[in-house]
Amino acid sequence: MALRIHNLSIDPPLALAPMVGLTHSVFRSLLVELGGVGLLYSEMLSAKRLPAENADLTPGLIRSSLEFPLFYQIWANEDTDLVAAVRKIEELNGQGIDLNLGCPAPQLRKMGAGRYLLERPDRLMPVLRRIRTSTTLPLSVKIRIGPTADPAALLLTCRMLEEQGVDLIVVHARLAGEKFCRKPRWQLLDVLPQRLSIPFFANGGIFTVQDARDCLTLSGADGLMIGRGAVQWPWLISAIARDIYGHKSPLAYSSPEQLYFTYIDLLMARFPPERRLGRLKQFTHHFAASLPFGHSLASTIQSSGSMKEARTRAAVFFEQSDNQSLTEEV
Template sequence: MIEIRNLCINPPLLLAPMAGLTHSVFRSLLMQLGGVGLLSTEMLSARRLPMENAAVSPFLVSTEEEHPLSYQLLVADKSHLAAAIDRVHQLGGDAIDLNLGCPAPQVRNFGGGSKLVDDTDHLRQLVAEARAHTSLPLTAKIRLGDQLDEARLKSLCRMLEGEGIDLLTVHARLRKEPFSRKPRWEWVGKVKKWLSIPVVTNGGIFSVEDGRRCLELSGADGLMLGRGAAIRPWLFHEIASELYGVNLPLLDVDRPAFYFYFVDQLEKRFRPERRLGRLKEFTHYFSKTYPFGLRLASAVQTSSSVEEARERAGIFFARSSSQPILA
């Protein structure tokens, strides 16, 4: 268990923020399967957040069951922080995360994500401003840096802790390293030794075995799962029971049932034009549990409506009922 301020993250298994994926429907699916300690939104523009309509915005729609829920802010200018944080308070958020790791050029170009770590003084002021404005747990998510540079990484992490960050998540890759590269979990072990706040490892955890190995190598206080949870939404349940001894109801991995729950809830919670893209994004990952999952992914990818995608998925599932779940 991780305790930060008044928040218990139990088990210490966190959902990674993922644009287009970690919305209300996906979070509800995970909550029903169990084993998640802290949910997350995708990155939310601090500038736009105050203007979003929470009743219909796919970034903000949320149900009672989706707790605890952390809101990740994408911010470049500290003048946007106060209003964005007020909005998170008003929405009933349980924690606030600062995105300090996103390497996407469109994010860096406006000064956000990993660009923030290039200017320590500016970042320090930004974190101080966020800290001064909330008593919620304030967390940050970083990558290892541009190059492997222990001194630089240590000074960044210590600065974040010093300015009041309550928990640090480290995506164990350098800024330009693709997701296909083996993560450097042992580097999170270094961060862990430098800090006294909880440190969470992220990157490349797709199975219970990965989780075990990652904990051994990093000595981290917890794990953050991203794509692994989109491929196998029951991965939290598995890791919680096998690595943390959480007593959860036995799991019936009924993949079509999970998928159709997802489609039904997209239709209930989101406006028509917001549904198909999210279904395609989820299917891209979820299809990977089937040996012939590419067929599901391309059938849905080429669908022009949710109805068509649902029908095509149904045909795929009917033909694939005996396909094993890929490890």
């Protein structure tokens, strides 16, 4: 079931969420090899700094030929030179642009960006217009439900975004200030189907195939965006693609051990030395949560002082653990 946006086909309609420090080139490549992901997103990037960044050195811009289609996510405010940022994304052969309108980080509050830009439509609409008139690339936005559980207000927000030329809306089904431990409110999104002329994806709280089914049923979304669930269990998106959309995917990595050491190898190949260990620790924090005795792996990697030490410790963990058949636990 392909979803078309302009000339871009998203098949199946499953996207990997943008997550700082996690959805970089290494992880995106692994998911493409596992199959089932129809759309990739970069980590969140500063639109102000983007034009001066070096694609061969900046971690957020490093990319392999496997990573397609890829939307570059940016944060911006009304003072940002958006034309220059858009030109840079076109030079990078991005397949689309995503404007973050959901992040509540304090530094974005100071800048009037992310969630705080969405709260000021008078400032947001010129930003969207400048992006829209600067490119023919697809434009998506990622938002939350809003400050309160008000479906009518959510619909008005989405219609405003649609009127400003947005092509795809991703709704994280939690309120603006809610933490990830709060159960997502997928049912509040059901005001959007048939009321918008553009597609929307639901996001938040999807960790199993059954979660994906429930989210689609309750929200009526045109597709799904998967975040932490895919980092915790990288086979999740391919399983959803297979079981819900009938998408056949090769089993590129047959065990967590194989995938983990490939992750390390790719980090070594693509990132400069100072950019490797921190990313491995961040990935392991999530990935280990699905492994038997995974807390042991997470702990030993967090205390590692080098990639060499981390690899040695990981080898000991997997040698002592039975993690060979877990790829079916979705």
